[in-house]
Amino acid sequence: MQREDSVLVIFNLHSSTNNGKLELFITNASEKIELSDIVLKGDSLNFNLPVFESSFKTRILSDGSLQGIWIKGTAARIQHWPFYAKAGVSERFPLKHGDAKFNLGGRWKLTLTRPNGTTRLAVAEFEQNQNKLTGTVITPNGDYRFMEGIVTGDSMFLSVFDGAHAYYFRGRADEQEQLSGFYYAGINGREAFIAVKDETAGIAEGISSPKLRTSDDRLNFKFKDIDGNWVSINDARFKNKVVIVQLMGSWCPNCMDETAFLSDYYKKNKARGVEVVSLAYEYSTDFERSQKTLRKFQQLHKVTYPMLITGVGVSDSLRTEKTLPQITPIRAFPTSIFIGKDGRIKKIHTGFVGPGTGNRYEEYKKRFYAWVDELLAQEP
Numbered sequence: 001m002q003r004e005d006s007v008l009v010i011f012n013l014h015s016s017t018n019n020g021k022l023e024l025f026i027t028n029a030s031e032k033i034e035l036s037d038i039v040l041k042g043d044s045l046n047f048n049l050p051v052f053e054s055s056f057k058t059r060i061l062s063d064g065s066l067q068g069i070w071i072k073g074t075a076a077r078i079q080h081w082p083f084y085a086k087a088g089v090s091e092r093f094p095l096k097h098g099d100a101k102f103n104l105g106g107r108w109k110l111t112l113t114r115p116n117g118t119t120r121l122a123v124a125e126f127e128q129n130q131n132k133l134t135g136t137v138i139t140p141n142g143d144y145r146f147m148e149g150i151v152t153g154d155s156m157f158l159s160v161f162d163g164a165h166a167y168y169f170r171g172r173a174d175e176q177e178q179l180s181g182f183y184y185a186g187i188n189g190r191e192a193f194i195a196v197k198d199e200t201a202g203i204a205e206g207i208s209s210p211k212l213r214t215s216d217d218r219l220n221f222k223f224k225d226i227d228g229n230w231v232s233i234n235d236a237r238f239k240n241k242v243v244i245v246q247l248m249g250s251w252c253p254n255c256m257d258e259t260a261f262l263s264d265y266y267k268k269n270k271a272r273g274v275e276v277v278s279l280a281y282e283y284s285t286d287f288e289r290s291q292k293t294l295r296k297f298q299q300l301h302k303v304t305y306p307m308l309i310t311g312v313g314v315s316d317s318l319r320t321e322k323t324l325p326q327i328t329p330i331r332a333f334p335t336s337i338f339i340g341k342d343g344r345i346k347k348i349h350t351g352f353v354g355p356g357t358g359n360r361y362e363e364y365k366k367r368f369y370a371w372v373d374e375l376l377a378q379e380p
Contacts, residue, residue, distance in 0.1 A: 001070050001081045001082070001083050001161070001166060002081060002082040002083075002084075003081070003184065003186075003187050003188060004187050004188045005188060005190070007168065007184050008168075009159055009161060009166045009167070009168045009184070010092055010093065010159050010168070011026060011027075011028065011092065011159060011160070011161035012026065012027045012028075012090075012092055012148075013025070013026055013066075013085050014026075014027060022038055022040055023038075024038060024047055026049075026161060026162070026163075027148075028145070028146040028147065028148050028160050028161065028162060029134040029135075029146040029147065029148040029356075030134075030146060031145070031146040031162070031356070033049070033050065033162060033163070034050065035047045035048065035049065035050070036048050036049070036050045037055075043059050043060045044057075044058070044059055044060070045058050045059070045060055045066060046058065049162075049163030050163075050296060050300050051163065051250065051256055051293075051296040051297055051300055052072075052073075052163040052164045052250065052251060052253075052293065052296070053072065053073025053250075053251070053283070053293050054070070054071070054072055054073070054163035054164065055070075055071045056068060056069070056070055056071070056083060057069055057071065058083065058085070063087055064087035064088070065084065065085055065086050065087045066083070066084065066085040066087075067083070067084050067085075068083050069081060069082060069083055070083045072164075072166075072187075073251075073283060073293075074251075074283060075283040075284070075313060075314060075315040076315075079187050081166075081187065091150075092148055092149060092150065092157075092159065093149055093150045093152070093157040094152075095131060095150065095152045096152060097152040097153025097154070097155050098152060098153055099130075099131060099152070099153075100128070100130065100131050100150075100151035100152060100153070101151075101153055101154045101173070102151065102154060102173045102177075103128050103151075104126050104128050104133060104151055104156060104173060104179070105126050105127050105128040106125075106126065106197055106199060107123060107124070107125050107197070107198060107199045107200075107201050108123065108124040108125070108126070108179065108195040108196065108197050108198065108201065109121070109123065109195065109196050109197075109198040109201040110122040110123060110124045110137060110193055110194075110195045111193065111194050111195070112183060112191040112192070112193045113191055113192045113193070114191055115190070115191070120139075121203070122137050122138060122139045122203065123137070123138045123201045123202065123203050124136070124137050124138075124195055125138065125357070125358070125360075128151060131150045131151055131152060132148075132149075132150060133148070133149045133150055133151050133156060133158060134146070134147065134148050134149075135147055135158075136356045136357055137169075138203055138353060138357055138360065139203065139351075140203050140204060140205060140206070140207050140208060140350075140351060141208055141254075141332040141333075141350055141351040142253075142254035142332075142334075142351050142352055142353065142354070143254065143353050143354055143356055143357050143360075144160060144165060144167055144356070145160055145162060145165060145253055145254075145257070145354060145356040146160060146162075146356045147159065147160045147167070147169075147356075148160070149169070151173075154172050154173050154174070155170075155171070155172050155173075156169070156170070156171050156172070156173065156179065156181075157169070157170055158170075162253055163253075164251060164252070164253045165253050166185075166186055166187075167183070167184065167185050167186075168183070168184040169181065169182075169183050169184075169193070170182055170184070171193065171195070177196070177197040178194065178195065178196050178197075179193070179194070179195040179196075180192075180193065180194045180195070181193060205349075205351050205353070205364075206349050206350055206351060207350075208331040208332045208350045208351070209335065209348045209349055209350040209351075210320070210327040210328045210329060210330055210331070210335065210348050210350070211327065211328045211348070212326060212327060212328075212345060213325065213326055213327055213328050214326065216326050217326070217344045217345045218326070218343050218344055218345070219233050219245065219324060219326055219337070219339070219345065220233065220234065220326075221233050221279070221308075221323060221324065222234075223279065223308040223309060223310050223311065223323075224287070224308065224309055224311075225306045225307060225308050225309070226291050226294050226295050226298060226307050226308075226309065231277070231306045231308055233245070233277070233339075237275060238275050238277070238339075238343075239343075240273070240341050240380045241273050241274065241275045241341060242273060242274050242275070242338070242339065242340060242341060242372055242375040242376050243274075243275045243276070243277065243338075243339040244262065244274070244275070244276045244277075244336055244337070244338055244339075244372070245276075245277055245278075245279060245336065245337040245338075245339065246258065246259070246262060246276060246277070246278040246279070246334060246335075246336055247278075247279050247281065247324075247330055247333060247334060247335040247336070247337070248278055248279070248280055248281070248333055248334045249280055249281050249282055249283075249314050249333055250280060250282060250290070250293040250294045250296065250297055251282070251283055251293070251314070252333050252334065254333070254334060254351075254352045254354060255297075255333055255334045255352070256297065256301075257352060257354030257355060257356075258334045258336075258352040258354070259278070259297050259301050259303060260301045261352075261354075261365070262276050262303075262305070263301040263302060263303045263304070263305070265368075266304065266305050267304065269372070272376060273341070273376060274372060274376070275305065276305040277305060277306045277307075277308065278303075278305070278306070278307040278308060279308050279310050279323065279324075280294050280307060280308065280309050280310060281310055281312060281313065281314040281316075281319055281323075281330075281333070282294070282309065282310075282313065282314060283313065283314060283315075284313060285311055285312065285313050287309060287311065290309045290311075291309065294307055294309065310322075310323045314333070324337075326345070327345075327348065330350075331350065332350050332351065334350075334351070334352050335348065335349065335350040335351075336348070336349050336350075336352075338371055338372070338375060340375050340378055341375070341376075341378060341379065341380035342378075342379075342380050346375055347371060349371075352364070
């Protein structure tokens with residue numbers, strides 16, 4: 001797919017047939033995403049991502065390749081990216097510099113420099129098998145999910161595409177075990193990066209978490225769910241329960257991973273006195289547009305807890321004041337608010353590290369279980 005600066009974001013698209021029916025999959029390392037709503041008519045082939053506002057309209061060329069556009073919804077505008085898929089090519093990136101000169105496996109301290117000169121820190125964790133490179137980048141608020149690429153000569157190329165993330169890292173390594181290059185995010189984002197191998201590198205999770213704004217430590221919201229029914233935190237179903245309020249959006253890949261986790265957790269722990277409710281901050285204030293994209297999350301992950309549409313856009317500078325005035329501004333998604341049996345806010349945590357982070361995901365789940373177990377042990 002081609003960005004506005006002509007830089008390409010490359011990924012792998014697989015096709016197969018099952019009982020005469022065409023199936024399409026996007027793969028990123030160990031992740032396999034089955035595409036939906038596939039329509040093949042003449043030389044036209046159109047398909048959607050199972051979640052997000054993300055779809056492809058393409059034409060099949062004489063050699064079996066595809067040419068068309070990727071259509072991505074955003075808060076500001078609908079993006080149209082030129083798209084081309086070359087048939088019969090299995091590798092993501094060519095070994096244009098030969099075999100790898102360095103092994104980039106391990107943990108890296110990553111410093112990214114924004115166009116305005118300010119910097120931000122992250123951690124990269126890579127696994128390398130000969131030329132193949134996989135891994136992810138972890139920030140204080142989440143991760144870049146399943147990334148895949150290669151090391152060829154002294155150069156590394158790494159990308160991910162999941163329908164929302166369209167990220168690409170291009171860099172070079174040196175004898176001092178330092179990486180440098182550029183990180184391309186979305187249709188026009190670009191940051192320079194320097195990475196130093198550091199097995200002790202870490203990220204302080206939750207540093208963007210909101211705090212209570214006043215002494216009022218009880219939420220008081222009421223929004224429509226995706227079926228148009230009003231749901232309030234004061235409803236009987238939440239009384240004397242431990243409640244996790246998930247602040248999310250259907251545009252957010254880390255929210256997708258968190259929704260999968262919460263849906264499974266809720267089914268296993270509902271009988272213990274746990275409730276979950278999602279508050280969605282969408283690209284648009286249009287209820288039907290938000291409803292359509294949020295329902296994809298609900299159906300894909302078989303969510304049985306309420307998913308509410310706040311009606312406040314994610315880009316609204318007053319999104320917190322309009323929905324949850326009891327807390328300081330929501331700076332990142334997802335954010336989870338943990339409410340005790342007494343109805344009072346006990347903890348607020350911003351960020352979610354998903355299955356693409358391996359052991360870090362397992363460690364987060366253990367902390368989550370402990371937080372909820374502690375609240376369940378308390379009296380109302």
